[in-house]
Amino acid sequence: MLRHWHVSFLSFCFFFLFLFLFLWTPYDEISATRTFSVDLINKTCKTCSDKSTVFNYTFCSASLQEIPVSRTTNLQGLAIVAMELALQNATHTLSVIKELRRNETWGHPFASACLRDCDVLYSEGVITLVDAVAVFLEGKYGSAGAWLTAVMDGTTTREEGFGDMEEASPLTEQNYSVFQLCDVALCIVNLLVSHA
DSSP states (O other), X not given: OHHHHHHHHHHHHHHHHHHHHHHHSOHHHHXXXXXXXXXXXXXXXXXXXXXXXXXXXXXXXXXHHTSGGGGGOOHHHHHHHHHHHHHHHHHHHHHHHHHHHHTOOOSSHHHHHHHHHHHHHHHHHHHXXXXXXXXXXXXXXXXXXXXXXXXXXXXXXXXXXXXXXXSOOTTHHHHHHHHHHHHHHHHHHHHHHHHO
């Protein structure tokens, strides 16, 4: 419980750090990099979609447009929004896993082991996403990309674990969302690296 509170508090702090940086930057310094429309979101999602067969344009566009601040920010801001959404989803998924483990009615002992592994992997994934946001804010885009990739690999591992026992994963939707949000953030980070 303390660990969950700690992660929620960190997520809250990063969000307000982002807002502070966004709101307190002098207008003349950001006007050249800020786009005041959903065009940046759509263009970014389209560029990312064109580069990958697993990237979901519709998911990217809908997820980013859902957050009002993403409509008035630059590419760096979109990366932070995507990472924060991934962190929020991963934290929620961790609470779903814990609930599934408490109310476990699985007939297969392997399913119980899979949920236990998911618990460990998502706990690590949440911490990894917090680290990704932190190194991104330090301008270490390569490190942020590596952390995001690690979380994406973890979601795939979680799905495969349930597939091995030939049962439907109770976390397919959550794994997909975390994977896609990390992919959105990773693509944006890669765009920033290529424009540096």
